[in-house]
Amino acid sequence: MEMRKFLLALLALVLYSLILNNGAVEASHKKYMNLQSVRAVNVNHLHRTGFHFQPKKHWINDPNGPMFYKGLYHLFYQYNPKGAVWGNIVWAHSISTDMINWKKLEPAIYPSKPFDKFGCWSGSVTILPGNRPIILYTGIIDPNNTQVQNYAVPANPSDPYLREWIKPDNNPLVVAVVDVNKTAFRDPTTAWWGRDGHWRMLVGGKRKHRGIAYLYRSRDFMKWTKSQHPIHTSANTGMWECPDFYPVSLQGENGLDTSVIEKNSKHVLKVSLDVTRFDYYTLGTYYPDKDRYVPDNTTVDGWSGLRYDYGNFYASKTFFDSGKNRRILWGWANESDTTADDVAKGWAGIQTIPRKVWLDTNGKQLVQWPIEELETLRGQKVGLSNQKLNMGDHVEIKGITAAQADVVVTFSLSSLDKAEPFDPSWHNAQDLCSQKGSTIQGGVGPFGLLTLASEKLEEYTPVFFRVFKAQDKHVVLMCSDATSSSFKKGLYKPSFAGFVNVDLSDKKLSLRSLIDHSVVESYGAGGKTCITSRVYPTLAVFNKAHLYAFNNGSEPVTIDNLNAWSMNNPVMNK
Numbered sequence: 001m002e003m004r005k006f007l008l009a010l011l012a013l014v015l016y017s018l019i020l021n022n023g024a025v026e027a028s029h030k031k032y033m034n035l036q037s038v039r040a041v042n043v044n045h046l047h048r049t050g051f052h053f054q055p056k057k058h059w060i061n062d063p064n065g066p067m068f069y070k071g072l073y074h075l076f077y078q079y080n081p082k083g084a085v086w087g088n089i090v091w092a093h094s095i096s097t098d099m100i101n102w103k104k105l106e107p108a109i110y111p112s113k114p115f116d117k118f119g120c121w122s123g124s125v126t127i128l129p130g131n132r133p134i135i136l137y138t139g140i141i142d143p144n145n146t147q148v149q150n151y152a153v154p155a156n157p158s159d160p161y162l163r164e165w166i167k168p169d170n171n172p173l174v175v176a177v178v179d180v181n182k183t184a185f186r187d188p189t190t191a192w193w194g195r196d197g198h199w200r201m202l203v204g205g206k207r208k209h210r211g212i213a214y215l216y217r218s219r220d221f222m223k224w225t226k227s228q229h230p231i232h233t234s235a236n237t238g239m240w241e242c243p244d245f246y247p248v249s250l251q252g253e254n255g256l257d258t259s260v261i262e263k264n265s266k267h268v269l270k271v272s273l274d275v276t277r278f279d280y281y282t283l284g285t286y287y288p289d290k291d292r293y294v295p296d297n298t299t300v301d302g303w304s305g306l307r308y309d310y311g312n313f314y315a316s317k318t319f320f321d322s323g324k325n326r327r328i329l330w331g332w333a334n335e336s337d338t339t340a341d342d343v344a345k346g347w348a349g350i351q352t353i354p355r356k357v358w359l360d361t362n363g364k365q366l367v368q369w370p371i372e373e374l375e376t377l378r379g380q381k382v383g384l385s386n387q388k389l390n391m392g393d394h395v396e397i398k399g400i401t402a403a404q405a406d407v408v409v410t411f412s413l414s415s416l417d418k419a420e421p422f423d424p425s426w427h428n429a430q431d432l433c434s435q436k437g438s439t440i441q442g443g444v445g446p447f448g449l450l451t452l453a454s455e456k457l458e459e460y461t462p463v464f465f466r467v468f469k470a471q472d473k474h475v476v477l478m479c480s481d482a483t484s485s486s487f488k489k490g491l492y493k494p495s496f497a498g499f500v501n502v503d504l505s506d507k508k509l510s511l512r513s514l515i516d517h518s519v520v521e522s523y524g525a526g527g528k529t530c531i532t533s534r535v536y537p538t539l540a541v542f543n544k545a546h547l548y549a550f551n552n553g554s555e556p557v558t559i560d561n562l563n564a565w566s567m568n569n570p571v572m573n574k
């Protein structure tokens, strides 16, 4: 790729974004036509992650069809082989024995047939009886974005790598009927098997502003019929992308196969809302005879509802890992820098660390935790215990690589009496965090970690808690605030935040942060509330990055216990 062509493309981008910013910007992928096939001249390593899933270069988005098959984990993902912006999308393919070290294979699916000539978009894997994996994915069949659902099968099922996939000629399996909007009809789920001998799957859609999960049934997986009613819909939520529907056990942390329907379980329906670009879920009951899903009255059905992650996390997908009897969640974290930055650095997008997901003992939300295999990357370790932090204190955690680390800390409070009053009109955690950042001193909190911090705190990404007193309970706010993360211009620097539904009777709060150069992925209260931030420090890079614990509340806070590790690099898509 010659420099001249590259510079021309950059110029085109600047002009194009000017036009875009003046016009109406659609929620979906912005299309930078001129940049879609501009191959990376070189790959800038400054902000590349050390242990998160990334290809060697170029653009990635949604995780697709994760599965465990014959002792190997497979991950497919939306990938642009020709550039660092969205476009030319194929299903890239990697395999692993531990979901931490990855080997890159050739793309599994790419546009080639009339039923996917204009795009091979997201989808899922179902493992049919006899251990036969089958991919369902969305194909784009014309320049007008008409969407159909296709399938693909391994060319050689005895190849454990499943390198080659065939797209048979009886595709597409499903096309939009008259009353379905064919340009808002995509992302088939993993199918589940009903006792009545029918397979079922969901496809995301919308009608006007109503989000819809269409339900399809089939006896043989080839002939699919749309059921009269969607499994669920919700007004004013816009397009439902990447639906995910699965059972969770009422007891314990084990996962359930997607086809399990039993008394001792609940169902989860997750949708990715194209309008807000966040992933929301509800817990509820699935009635197989009526093929209806009814959310519990304890969960909010809409965009003030529960989220897997209150930060940069979208288009997620789970799968049942039969190897370890757990359900694993993959999600995409896009960049927070500009498209011009992405083109210049030659890459964009990462997958978050795979998380085990299960139902909280309170039955009202899910809990997530990084898979245990991540701990194999832990290297040099430092610890701290019984350290008191008064208001304004910050202590440095020295002796590890602060730009690439795993930190686990438990804070304890001697009293909650100084908690600030909670105003019941504060519904939006992110707004609250942007008003009450780490430098706004409080009663109980803010306290937590200052990650990716420069030595004199010119740059830092604080991850912290703040406790409020509502009428009859305490309210815990968790923030991951990118406001002061970087001097770089043009970045998206939100004060991501969520509330933490935690019992404070032991007056303890725990936090785990996975810090990886341009990502801080945090788990509050054992994984009840998770927040991922993408940040691009200019000073706090490599060995100039520091890590601190801090308290800026008038109530002293004690670090009961803190362990931090330098994280080693896995083999990543070599």
Ligand SMILES: *[C@@H]1O[C@H](CO)[C@@H](O)[C@H](O)[C@H]1NC(C)=O
Residues within 6 Å of the ligand: 142, 143, 144
């Ligand atoms: C795309 O849409 C335009 C405008 O509605 C129509 O004229 C054209 O025939 C469509 N093309 C295809 C391939 O469907």
Ligand SMILES: *[C@@H]1O[C@H](CO)[C@@H](O)[C@H](O)[C@H]1NC(C)=O
Residues within 6 Å of the ligand: 181, 182, 183, 184, 207, 208, 239
């Ligand atoms: C169908 O969906 C597309 C894409 O979101 C939208 O632009 C169009 O207005 C929708 N059509 C109808 C009839 O609602």
Ligand SMILES: *[C@@H]1O[C@H](CO)[C@@H](O)[C@H](O)[C@H]1NC(C)=O
Residues within 6 Å of the ligand: 297, 298
């Ligand atoms: C919520 O549902 C439960 C049973 O599932 C019921 O006992 C309770 O009264 C309901 N609460 C509200 C506010 O509707």
Ligand SMILES: *[C@@H]1O[C@H](CO)[C@@H](O)[C@H](O)[C@H]1NC(C)=O
Residues within 6 Å of the ligand: 392, 393, 394, 438, 439, 440, 441, 450, 550, 551, 552
């Ligand atoms: C604590 O608050 C003070 C006053 O706003 C501020 O100057 C200081 O930087 C804060 N400390 C930390 C570690 O954020």
Ligand SMILES: *[C@H]1O[C@@H](CO)[C@H](O)[C@@H](O)[C@@H]1NC(C)=O
Residues within 6 Å of the ligand: 276, 277, 278, 313, 314, 334, 335, 336, 337, 492
């Ligand atoms: C990630 O990038 C930021 C900044 O450009 C946008 O605001 C988000 O909408 C986008 N998220 C997704 C899921 O595309």
